Amino acid sequence: MSDRGNGRPAGRDPPVRRGQILELEIKGLTHDADGVGPAGGLAVFVPRALPGEVVRVRVTEVRKNHARARLLEVTRPSPRRLEPPCPVYAECGGCQLQHLNARGQLEYKTGLVTDALRRLGGLDGVVVRPAIGMEDPWRYRNKAQFPVAAGPGGRGLVGGIYARGTHRLVPVNECLIQHPLNNTMLQVALELAGRHRIAPYDEDGHTGVLRHVLARATRATGEAMAVFVTRTRDLPAARDLARELMARVPQVVCVAHNTNPRRTNVILGERTRLVLGRPYVEEVLGGLRFRISPTSFFQVNPAQTEVLYSRAVDYAALGGGETVVELYSGIGAISLFLARRAARVTGVEVVPEAVRDAVANARLNGVANVSFIEGPAERVLPELAAGGVRAEVVVLDPPRRGCEPRVLEAVGRLRPDRVVYVSCNPATLARDLARLAGLGYRVREVQPVDMFPQTAHVEAVALAVREEGHRR
Ligand SMILES: C[S@@+](CC[C@H](N)C(=O)[O-])C[C@H]1O[C@@H](n2cnc3c(N)ncnc32)[C@H](O)[C@@H]1O
Known part of the structure; x- marks a missing residue:
């Protein structure tokens, strides 16, 4: 009998099955920050579990060399475990480590x-x-790019972050790692776009209009930018939308429209036009002033x-x-x-x-x-x-x-x-x-x-x- 490198002989049934409840001791973290612990020679990956912890999990997937499981209960918590402050942390795919302290x-x-x-x-x-x-490792991100979906009951629009490994949108009103101005811009932009009856993009049918709203805040100058990304060449009511956004959030100095007509996970398309204001925001780093356009890379x-x-x-x-x-x-x-x-x-x-x-x-x-x-x-x-x-x-x-x-x-x-x-x-x-x-x-x-x-x-x-x- 050969060994497959996981300490388990070949030709045997996997030692765990889908739906099974297990108790595991977590030995380490993967590069995606999942906890990992052994079960009968198989590595079991458990998001939100920490090294040294004993956890109760439900197996969700069994592969040849590993399994995945959902955390049900931490029976022996790590001294580094924290209560995550974000209300959507359990579902959102944006953060993976809020439950681990800063040193960890x-x-x-x-x-x-x-x-x-x-x-x-x-x-x-x-x-x-x-x-x-x-x-202070919170509210640091200067850029948010939120996918858009229809609001509850099909009314209005919501933005958020996909649940991990899916394209299921988790609505996010206040992202705790975002600059607060980005949260405000996104909420106001979505409210206005909803009021102008701009349809959210539907990925399955490749129909609808608004795919993403991108918000970029700055630290030193206070200037902000919003970019509406649409499947269609037109952004309905573009100038009204921009004017209203600038009136409600006066820090916004640039509103742009990007068109992305392709079926793709890439957020921005090739065509960007200025709707209102200046075609850039300015930021200061290390005593130097930088102009940043809507599609230029800038560290977050x-x-x-x-x-x-x-x-x-x-x-x-x-x-x-x-x-x-x-x-x-x-x-x-x-x-x-x-x-x-x-x-x-x-x-x-x-x-x-x-x-x-x-x-x-x-x-x-x-x-x-x-x-x-x-x-x-x-x-x-x-x-x-x-x-x-x-x-x-x-x-x-x-x-x-x-x-x-x-x-x-x-x-x-x-x-x-x-x-x-x-x-x-x-x-x-x-x-x-x-x-x-x-x-x-x-x-x-x-x-x-x-x-x-x-x-x-x-x-x-x-x-x-x-x-x-x-x-x-
Ligand atoms: C990680 S960013 C770094 C930008 C810059 N050094 C900074 O700190 O803001 C990588 C940059 O590489 C650019 N880039 C991507 N592929 C490239 C290529 N094949 N040749 C040159 N630049 C490329 C991107 O447009 C982006 O501006």
Whole structure:
């Protein structure tokens, strides 16, 4: 009889069945923050259960190598367990860790990064610093994008967050990790859209109009933006809607309309137009002013972004004379932070609107030693490397999927002394750092930053240094 790696002989019936009630001891947390405990050699995943706890669960799904279960009762609670303050926490898919105290969350996130480096990157012995948390880890998110559905009895509209792993909307009136202004904007926008009888989008039939409402608040300037995302090319009563929203929520300086006609989970479509006000909001970070357009990426937690960027600047160790290339530069935020200490910074970004913002931001801050190239990093960087461009420091801040191998190979050809890698996904960070190690870059240190308290997500910044004598 062979062993399947889970301690259970092959060919036997699973040790648990669907609907069964079990008592389990939870041994750890998965990367989705589910508790995990063994039952007859099978790993059972239990959302909202914590390590060290003894729990009573009902099995909901049995697979070959694992099972899932719903928490019924915590018979021996962890000393780190908290009463979650959010009234919809049990159903909502937005947060996964409100029931774990702040220290527990930070240790979990440090562990996520350490574990990914070791398991997925084969990078043993890298120094991973303890995750940096927030003093007040609530109401930090500057961006909300809520899907829209019909209200109770088909009257009006509601917005909310999908239940985990589903497209079932959990209506949310006050999200506790959102900036309060985002909650207000969403409620008012939905009330007004309902009054104008704008039909909610129906995913099954691909009918209806309003798919999402996006709200973006700022911390320093107080300005706010609302974006209505529709399936249709038209947003009915657009100008009235915008005028009424601005009258009710005076912080709103920009109302935009985005059209997304496709059957897709991606929220924004390709066409965005301004309905009323300015085409951007302004935010201040680290003494620099940033203009942010409706479709440009901007980090969601401004306080922790300052922490993250200053660590990235420290890792870049600039003395004033260096040339820096930042790939995936968005609206130029990190580039502008770096430009204060470098001779020259070049940002590379694929979204044209973000590049326009970046150029405007350089001007707004009187920074003359930065420039931005519009295009995909996987095309632009190999071109720069082939053109003989030199850089002492390369900064990478890719989306969740990480860097294409072509990008990292081009980094290797550019031969910077230091690579600073900012990442929101420990798995792709580990993979890419391992690739950089193959190109002669030793990972010196990784600093996780808790950009997303109460959730299972973590941001991290890593420093990799070129090893002397490495041959390509
Ligand atoms: C995680 S964000 C980082 C943005 C910026 N560094 C910041 O801190 O605000 C990733 C950025 O990469 C851009 N992007 C995505 N794919 C890209 C590609 N293939 N080439 C260049 N930029 C890309 C996105 O538009 C987004 O602005």
